[in-house]
Amino acid sequence: MSDKVRVALYWCASCGGCEEAFVDLAEDLIKLAEKVEIVFWPVAIDMKKSDVEQLPDESIDVSFINGGIRLSEHEEMVKLLRRKSKVVVAFGSCAHLGGIPGLANLYSKDEILKYVYLEAPTVVNPEGTMPKEVVKVDGQELELPKVLRLVKALDQVIDVDYYIPGCAPPPDVVKKALDTLLSGKLPPKGSVLGASSRSLCDECDLNKTKPEKILLKDLKRVHQVKLDLSKCYLAQGVLCLGPVTRGGCGTLCIKGGMPCTGCFGPLDNVKDYGARALSYLASILDYDDEAQAEKVIEEYVADPAGWFYRYSLPKSLVRGRYQGSGGEAHG
Amino acid sequence: MSDVRIGVYVCHCGKNIGGVINPAKVAEFASRLPNVVVSRDYMYMCSSPGQALIEDDIKKYNLNRVIVAACSPRMHEPTFQAVLKRAGLNPWLLQMVNIREHVTWVHEDTPDKAEEKAEELIAAAVARAAHLYEITTEKAPVVKSALVIGGGIAGIRAALDLANAGIKVYLVEKKQSIGGKMAQLDKTFPTLDCSKCILTPLMVDVARHPNIEIYAYSEVVDVSGSAGDFKVKVKLKPTYVDWSKCTGCGLCVEKCPGRAPSEFNEGLGFRKAIYFEFAQAVPRKPVIDPRYCLWFTKGICRVCSKVCPVGAIDYEQKERYVELNVGAIVVAIGYEIYDMSKMVEYGYGKFKNVITGLQLERLSDADGPTKGKILRLSDGKEPKTVAIVLCAGSRDEKHVKYCCRFGCAAALKHVYYIKHSVPDSKVLIFYTDVRAFGKGFEEFYQKVRSWDDVYFIRGRPAEIFEDKDGSLVFDVYDSNTGQLINVKADLVVLESAVVPPKDWEPLRRLLKVSCDPGGFALELHPKLRPFETTADGIFLAGTIQGPKDIPDTVAHAAAAAAAAIGFLLKGYVESVPYLATVNEDLCSGCGLCASVCPYDAITIEEKEGRRVAKVNMIRCKGCGACAATCPSGAMQQNYFTDTQILSEVSTLAGGAK
């Protein structure tokens, strides 16, 4: 065995962006290749589950797992990787917090399948074929992965050592996280790597343009205002989640003229991202009567769960919509 | 304090708790909870033996957390905190669990469940107690001086009381003279003594008092700092007279040809362009009203400057500002008459012979525009029939909802004025209720009722019309007799509603004092603390807190002064234990906490190249708004940190057993 660091990369319910995030390291990738040996990466290398099964336990130094846990297959694979790895890193918002797929927790499994296979306007399915867990093809019985009742973040299924935030994690953050991991000087377990310990405002150039008090009479969506890019967006009435979001991204969205949507998740001291976000917004809305506030929320924050829990619904205290007692989410 | 050692004390409160649940069983349950070293029950924990039990245990078992499961912390938290103090523990290592109001009193019918609830609450408190920490408060010195805003009878009384207690007082009055509405009254009910005769000696006392500095014709424009150490910016409006030179001889006023409607006489009659508010004005220093002065309006005249023997006239004078540093502020800016022209149906402002009660005061005053004769404004004739309308604008959904509290008594006094000036007149009083509640009022009411040609009619006039001869006609539905009466009167007097002064709103915002639905200043407690406000160090005197007659105003002002004196002489202000504290490492300087703090206790400051929040310990009242807002979890509130609350809540959510 070489003295290179043995690394595995795996994807669960993800869009592929996190895989891309590795490729985005560009020339740094070459330097990385000198230090690491990739033992498992289904996207790039043709390897099967059985290959991993054959590895001795804890023989992988670091496994980077991205995507939320949506299928029984994901559950199986991450448990397997956990057994085979010394360190497991949840890579990207979905593995970290449940991510955008986690918003599916607002619907039941049946509702989702029904919509996706029968009702969606782009679907043509005259026979009403629905996915089954066991199918017969040419006399052969095939077993397909099961759709789980709820999407979960990685640490709701296995023990996770570190997190790399972002949707997807920007190259700088990935690089910094890798440097930390490869340096051998490991931070305390549970740390979020490559990012800041303070909220985005701390590194935002526009923070100093904030007025002494921000009390909002009106909320605006980005397409409804001509944003002054040199002034704090929040102060202009645009719902920026920078204050409640971990910094470290280098304010990429802000620099691109878009408010922060919160993909880096909450700070260490915050238990529930969306609840915090809502709490801070509610505090600075300056209304005398409730009806007025309700109207603004309805008009501008039309989809509160989508706003405040865009990346973190599975990790929230409620985890998703209540689907009757006895469920896995409510133990 | 790494090693958490908890003592749990379950009180029977006689039968209050012990009659419903079994405290011994609950204590036994508690003894099995994590970190609990000792757990006991006792008949009355708050009694001396009960307290001694805890105190001894603290020493014997080396306890560093105490949980008392008894009544509401509002009741006995201080009692048990004192026990901890005596035993050498920080009082904030106490956690109370309310198993009386929250458990046995409300679940008497289901004792089993009540017992379970008590246990769960105690388990939650045990979880929370592990996260309690020592809290110390801080003291800041108090500046031994006071600002009194408004120089009516309330401000005068408060200023004198403060000054007599040895406190330096700055009295800021927006008009040329102190005195307020009381100076405009002819006589005062129910004793009918001359208003000015009892007021002006007090005004002179104020002027002469070595501890009082009057800023007349001035306004408060900025207030910063906090209780015990306010910085106040006062604007001295230009008077165009150098008051340091002026001797108050009044020659300028005498000779001035400029004429302006007299505010003091409520628009009846005129004053000069250079004027004193009224003859006995304090300070006796005139001001020029540039809106009417011929030099300012037409560039001619300058008579005043020619006659002034000391050369005090200064047409170039500009506004000036002074900065005052005071420990306490007494707000005494009084009230205003509701704009009666808003009640179009009564024709005030349109019909000359419809006047307000305060205008009648001016007509009745020997110093007034008619030398004390009550006459009709349209033709100068004596009114033979006078209608007095009570609750004009008051207790009226469309105008002012509350009662003015002195209109009824003032109306009785006004009957006297009219009968005194025009003995053969007929007076009709239209009332809704006659509220003669004050000392001596009922006797006064009975006396007025007994006079000839004085009629009390229960009803509010419908629309008032003017006759060709200037008299007024209207219909009234008399609810006592059920009849519609047709009235023709020579003069109508409206006992008008009262409202807070127009410039109260901006001042209120500066002072951060809340207001009631009528706009008047909101007291700290309607019964127990009626002259204090939610803003520490700011006190209320007189009618700015709500309508009052003079005796009530004076009592209120004296109480406010006493409270302010107590506050100032204590010598220090102390921070609240429930203080907000910032974890600077986590703080991003987003500034949202500062945005929501109702006490302006938070500033964002530069520190080592970045922005961080800073809490002013004395200003913070521990409301928790910032902690709930802080998106970083950097702002925490003592005794209510996220960790403390969450450990309690999650224990409750998980069940006690």
Ligand SMILES: Cc1cc2nc3c(=O)[nH]c(=O)nc-3n(C[C@H](O)[C@H](O)[C@H](O)COP(=O)(O)OP(=O)(O)OC[C@H]3O[C@@H](n4cnc5c(N)ncnc54)[C@H](O)[C@@H]3O)c2cc1C
């Ligand atoms: C028609 C009528 C008759 C009445 N008759 C009687 C009676 O017979 N007996 C009785 O007991 N009560 C009577 N009252 C009630 C009496 O007027 C009040 O009780 C009394 O005047 C209240 O005193 P005050 O100091 O609170 O307010 P005010 O007398 O209104 O004094 C407030 C002072 O503050 C000043 N001020 C206002 N705003 C500011 C500012 N922003 N900055 C600085 N200064 C400011 C004002 O110029 C004024 O000098 C009568 C009221 C009316 C309307």
Ligand code: SF4
């Ligand atoms: S709200 Fe929190 S993060 Fe923002 S400035 Fe205040 S303490 Fe700092």
Ligand code: SF4
């Ligand atoms: S607790 Fe309340 S008073 Fe204290 S700083 Fe926070 S917001 Fe201000």
